[in-house]
Amino acid sequence: MLIKRNPNGIDIPFGSEITPRAIFESRRRFIRQLAVGSIAGGALLDAFAQAPGGQKLAAKPNPGFVVMDKPTSYKDATTYNNFYEFGTEKDDPARTAGSLRTRPWTIAIEGEVRKPLTLDIDSLLKLAPLEERVYRLRCVEGWSMVIPWIGYSFAEIIKRVEPTGNAKYVEFVTLADRKQMPGLRSPVLEWPYVEGLRLDEASHPLTLLTLGMYGEVLPNQNGAPVRIVVPWKYGFKSAKSIVRIRFVKDQPQTAWSISAPQEYGFYSNVNPNVDHPRWSQATERRIGEDGFFTRKRKTLMFNGYSEVASLYTGMDLKKFY
Amino acid sequence: MITARQIALAKAALFAASLLPFARLVLFAFTDRLGANPIEFITRNTGDWTLYFLCFTLLVTPLRKLTGWHWLIRLRRMLGLFAFFYATLHFTTFLWFDHFFDFNEMLKDVVKRPFITVGFTAFVLLIPLAVTSTNGMVKRLGGKRWQSLHRLVYLIAALGILHFWWMKAGKNDFAEPALFGSIAALLLLVRLHWNVVQPWLQRRRMQPAPPHGLREQRLERK
Numbered sequence: 001m002l003i004k005r006n007p008n009g010i011d012i013p014f015g016s017e018i019t020p021r022a023i024f025e026s027r028r029r030f031i032r033q034l035a036v037g038s039i040a041g042g043a044l045l046d047a048f049a050q051a052p053g054g055q056k057l058a059a060k061p062n063p064g065f066v067v068m069d070k071p072t073s074y075k076d077a078t079t080y081n082n083f084y085e086f087g088t089e090k091d092d093p094a095r096t097a098g099s100l101r102t103r104p105w106t107i108a109i110e111g112e113v114r115k116p117l118t119l120d121i122d123s124l125l126k127l128a129p130l131e132e133r134v135y136r137l138r139c140v141e142g143w144s145m146v147i148p149w150i151g152y153s154f155a156e157i158i159k160r161v162e163p164t165g166n167a168k169y170v171e172f173v174t175l176a177d178r179k180q181m182p183g184l185r186s187p188v189l190e191w192p193y194v195e196g197l198r199l200d201e202a203s204h205p206l207t208l209l210t211l212g213m214y215g216e217v218l219p220n221q222n223g224a225p226v227r228i229v230v231p232w233k234y235g236f237k238s239a240k241s242i243v244r245i246r247f248v249k250d251q252p253q254t255a256w257s258i259s260a261p262q263e264y265g266f267y268s269n270v271n272p273n274v275d276h277p278r279w280s281q282a283t284e285r286r287i288g289e290d291g292f293f294t295r296k297r298k299t300l301m302f303n304g305y306s307e308v309a310s311l312y313t314g315m316d317l318k319k320f321y
Numbered sequence: 322m323i324t325a326r327q328i329a330l331a332k333a334a335l336f337a338a339s340l341l342p343f344a345r346l347v348l349f350a351f352t353d354r355l356g357a358n359p360i361e362f363i364t365r366n367t368g369d370w371t372l373y374f375l376c377f378t379l380l381v382t383p384l385r386k387l388t389g390w391h392w393l394i395r396l397r398r399m400l401g402l403f404a405f406f407y408a409t410l411h412f413t414t415f416l417w418f419d420h421f422f423d424f425n426e427m428l429k430d431v432v433k434r435p436f437i438t439v440g441f442t443a444f445v446l447l448i449p450l451a452v453t454s455t456n457g458m459v460k461r462l463g464g465k466r467w468q469s470l471h472r473l474v475y476l477i478a479a480l481g482i483l484h485f486w487w488m489k490a491g492k493n494d495f496a497e498p499a500l501f502g503s504i505a506a507l508l509l510l511v512r513l514h515w516n517v518v519q520p521w522l523q524r525r526r527m528q529p530a531p532p533h534g535l536r537e538q539r540l541e542r543k
Contacts, residue, residue: 080357088494091356143358188493259493278434278487287357295421 054216057130059150065133065206067304069286072145074214076288082139083221083240084189085174085181092183093221099180100241102217102225109157111246112167117160121225125211127160128152132215133208138270138303140234142296144284149229150212153205157245163199167247170202171195172228172239189255195239196252196266197230200311206231232305234268265321269312270303274321323392335396339403342370343410360418367411372485372501374404375478379508386515398454401474405451412444436487443480446473478505 083093086100103121110116119127130150138144176192178184184191201207208229211218218224223240230238236256246252256264263277272282283296290296302308312320346366349355355362381397384390415437420427431441450471452458459467482505486498 076357090358186494260490278436278490280430285358285360292360292418296419
């Protein structure tokens with residue numbers, strides 16, 4: 001029998017002999033289900049049911065706000081995050097946030113402003129042109145992601161409500177409804193979750209009023225229907241599922257700085273030189289990339305957004321952590 | 322009466338069962354089931370299992386006393402060694418994934434951060450116990466000395482739970498460490514009761530009552 005060989009001695013199979021992608025993927029799925037089924041039963045299969053499928057949200061990419069890092073997979077970004085209103089484990093929000101009703105939803109913008117506003121989601125979506133921006137997200141716990149958000153600068157809101165001279169800070173208040181949020185039964189934090197920014201931080205063009213991600217409206221577990229994203233600060237500063245925004249005179253009492261003031265300060269800028277009392281902030285693990293055989297990557301000052309440095313001129317960032 | 326064969330079978334079954342958590346991790350690793358942050362999953366999981374096995378080890382004596390199943394003692398060494406096995410995996414993930422085998426950096430972390438200091442101390446204290454777990458070592462040390470050395474496990478369990486407690490402090494979520502803590506506390510308290518309180522009560526009962534107490538009793542009888 002004649003055996004055809006490639007001149008350099010390597011057998012290259014005929015195209016027809018290569019297992020089609022659909023078949024090998026279904027084989028893999030089959031093996032996985034066997035394994036999962038025999039170990040832990042059907043409950044674990046739920047995790048496989050996660051797939052993108054939310055409502056599409058059109059937005060124009062804004063090249064001025066796109067980092068070059070590889071975006072995190074949709075699955076990782078929507079199944080691994082902190083949202084204590086839905087439980088303290090990072091897979092809790094994806095499992096339990098289905099109970100959140102995101103429509104109807106109104107957001108009250110009030111306090112030291114000349115024109116207070118109460119807006120529903122549809123008016124928020126139309127308030128300014130939606131942009132897609134790819135931001136790094138650095139969690140205070142030492143992991144990071146890269147996420148394509150959809151929204152517009154929070155400055156657009158500030159412009160419309162016209163803060164008075166007394167407005168020095170902005171406070172963001174998350175929904176606190178026990179019926180929709182099972183995590184509220186636990187006393188881990190004071191509810192509602194409150195976060196805050198200095199007015200100049202809130203006015204910075206990077207601060208994004210966010211309504212979507214990955215080309216879709218925000219999934220519940222990621223802070224639907226409206227959240228804030230402040231990419232140069234640790235993730236917990238970016239309040240989710242916001243119902244009230246208040247412009248205030250005094251620095252707001254924020255949820256984490258109430259519960260552990262020595263660990264979480266009001267500023268909480270990403271800073272590799274200021275350690276958390278219980279771990280170093282010098283490095284981070286990029287979810288989906290930094291794995292078993294690579295060192296963790298170096299964390300960048302202000303998460304790489306050096307354009308915000310001027311907001312903190314003359315401030316001792318070790319003291320104002 | 323439990324035969325040697327039955328003990329051997331029980332040991333084999335226990336050995337296989339104790340390896341299951343490890344097998345699960347390996348299976349999950351190869352089937353992409355460790356979640357978005359596999360390293361965190363492995364670290365937490367091996368830490369949890371270290372604490373479980375420490376509790377199992379501490380459970381043997383109380384269970385033996387309550388049930389009269391004295392053969393249980395012959396399974397204790399294996400439980401203790403599995404606690405050490407999972408502690409070693411836990412420490413290795415820390416040294417490997419957090420510090421990429423940079424021993425100096427690792428030691429800096431140990432000194433600087435209290436929750437790591439206590440966890441590391443607990444791990445280091447487990448080493449002499451694992452090393453002296455063989456029959457030969459028991460003989461060489463002598464039963465009394467061996468036993469006092471192995472009482473270190475009480476301290477190790479306490480440190481392990483403190484390590485977990487401080488780790489969870491950041492999340493302000495003490496439900497799990499509190500559960501571990503109360504189980505371990507209960508297991509230590511029954512020992513305190515059996516080894517200290519009960520003997521003391523017994524000694525008191527055996528001593529003659531003080532004279533004036535006797536007189537009072539006589540007066541009452543009149």
